[in-house]
Amino acid sequence: MSRTKDPFTRFEHEGWERVANRYDSVWASLTRQFIPLLLNAVEVSHGMSVLDVACGPGYVAAAARELGASATGIDFARKMVAIAREMFPGILFVEGDAQDLPFARGAYDHVLLNFGLLHLARPEKSCAEAFRVLKPGGKFGFTVWASPSENPGAKIVQDALDAEADCTIELPPGPPYFLYTNREECRKILEEVGFDGSSFRFQNKVVEWKIPSAGYLFEAERDAGVRTAGLLARQSPARLKAISQAIEEGVRRYTRAGEFSVPMAANLVTISKL
Secondary structure (H helix, E strand, C coil): HHHHCCCCHHHHHHHHHHHHHHHCCCCHHHHHHHHHHHHHHHHHCCEEEEEEEECCCCCCHHHHHCCEEEEEEEEHHHHHHHHHHHHHCCCCCEEECCCCCCCCCCEEEEEEECCHHHHHHHHHHHHHHHHHHEEEEEEEEEECCCCCCHHHHHHHHHHHHHHHHHCCCCCCCCCCCCCCCCHHHHHHHHHHCCCCEEEEEEEEEEEEECCCCCHHHHHHHHHHHCCHHHHHCCCCCHHHHHHHHHHHHHHCCCCCCCCCEEEEEEEEEEEEEE
């Protein structure tokens, strides 16, 4: 698998193996909110075949099955696959590479990625693989976080890092954090791998993430993430404390009726194969 070849894939793979057991308790209350939107956008229905790529604990596959679809999940992290199998027995989950899918051409009605695309060294290769395994007329759908200018939660973190972090620290180079946030650039990338540009749909979706404390967002990034966690792990204690305080201050701006409710925005993209 490619994870043995390039530094970014190794970094991401090792990171998700490390934090796999924390994903459900930390991030699920956020990322699962986008799944009904994603399934509705590609019109998943009874009898369809769905591939959940970068499936993590298997939430998209499970939601598709609830709609009567036949679902399969794939993830490069062995621990994630094990968790998915335990949480959702009866669904096929396999360990594998989103950039080299072990499935036949034209095997699926839908290929879906919920926030997995930018954890890949070559997301455009994953898009090409999605195209390959889709049936003619099949739909590809994915979510990616919106840029900080449109995403208050991301802006809290980015502003804190810009102000307080040593950002000269080098991590394995990967795709930009906010790739696919420009509508026309996103369309062009998908057209280049063969998708029908006239079917392209690009929507900005916002949810409210209710979290238990002002410090939760920082702790989630530090303890249950990968890329930002890698940057935080390399900060001095003084800088880390300053980053934590800045993120907490940002979160406190979204206190409502004694609760912390942070708006989180994502771009939902769908496109079809002719």
